[in-house]
Amino acid sequence: MILNLYHKIKHKWMKLRLQPIRVFCLHHVCKTYDETTMYQGDWMQIDEFKAKVLSMQQNGVEFISLSDAYKHICNDHVRCKKYAVLAFDDGYASLKEILPWFEEQQIPATLFINGKYLDGKSYRKNPNEKYLIKEELFSLTSPLIEIGSHGWEHKRATEMTAEEFAESVKRNIGLLSGHPNYIPFWAYTYGSHSNNTDDYLHRQGLVPIYIDGMKNYNEIKVIHRELL
Ligand SMILES: [Zn+2]
Numbered sequence: 001m002i003l004n005l006y007h008k009i010k011h012k013w014m015k016l017r018l019q020p021i022r023v024f025c026l027h028h029v030c031k032t033y034d035e036t037t038m039y040q041g042d043w044m045q046i047d048e049f050k051a052k053v054l055s056m057q058q059n060g061v062e063f064i065s066l067s068d069a070y071k072h073i074c075n076d077h078v079r080c081k082k083y084a085v086l087a088f089d090d091g092y093a094s095l096k097e098i099l100p101w102f103e104e105q106q107i108p109a110t111l112f113i114n115g116k117y118l119d120g121k122s123y124r125k126n127p128n129e130k131y132l133i134k135e136e137l138f139s140l141t142s143p144l145i146e147i148g149s150h151g152w153e154h155k156r157a158t159e160m161t162a163e164e165f166a167e168s169v170k171r172n173i174g175l176l177s178g179h180p181n182y183i184p185f186w187a188y189t190y191g192s193h194s195n196n197t198d199d200y201l202h203r204q205g206l207v208p209i210y211i212d213g214m215k216n217y218n219e220i221k222v223i224h225r226e227l228l
Pocket residue numbers: 089090150154189190
């Protein structure tokens with residue numbers, strides 16, 4: 001009872017001194033929704049997206065890279081500024097529409113990539129999906145772009161054996177760590193994770209990333225994400 005109260009007060013105090021860092025999860029941001037290559041829930045109209053980002057900036061939000069966000073999460077004792085991160089999953093080819101705007105606006109973004117799809121083929125349910133190919137991904141060397149992991153294939157971590165998960169980590173990191181902008185962060189596909197997969201990632205020096213709608217304060221073992 002007293003311990004509970006102590007934790008409640010501690011948590012309140014933490015929220016008072018630390019502005020949360022929001023990490024947003026996105027997929028397709030482009031002009032037109034194409035039902036043959038996209039799932040509607042994964043698509044945001046590009047002008048709507050730009051308006052949202054600009055309006056957040058006008059409201060004092062600074063968009064920073066995931067690496068910088070993590071440094072803040074690890075080191076800040078007091079945080080007054082509102083920071084946010086934009087992160088795109090799956091490495092779809094539609095990214096080519098929005099990436100030039102990030103350069104123009106000097107806004108950083110993180111891409112979470114499945115290594116297997118960089119050969120340009122789709123192995124997923126929708127065979128028409130279009131992905132960035134390896135040459136395209138490896139030519140993204142702007143300091144604004146960071147490359148993290150989303151698994152070798154787009155499979156749920158909790159539906160793999162420990163060996164399969166370890167192999168997925170090994171293969172994906174083996175490929176992506178050759179990218180000059182690689183960062184050791186692992187965004188779980190579908191947010192599917194367990195204590196075992198988290199422990200494994202930690203042992204490999206990777207920070208697990210959930211998609212649980214939560215914001216980040218000072219927890220260094222995991223990054224939380226939400227939808228924009
Ligand atoms: Zn995904």
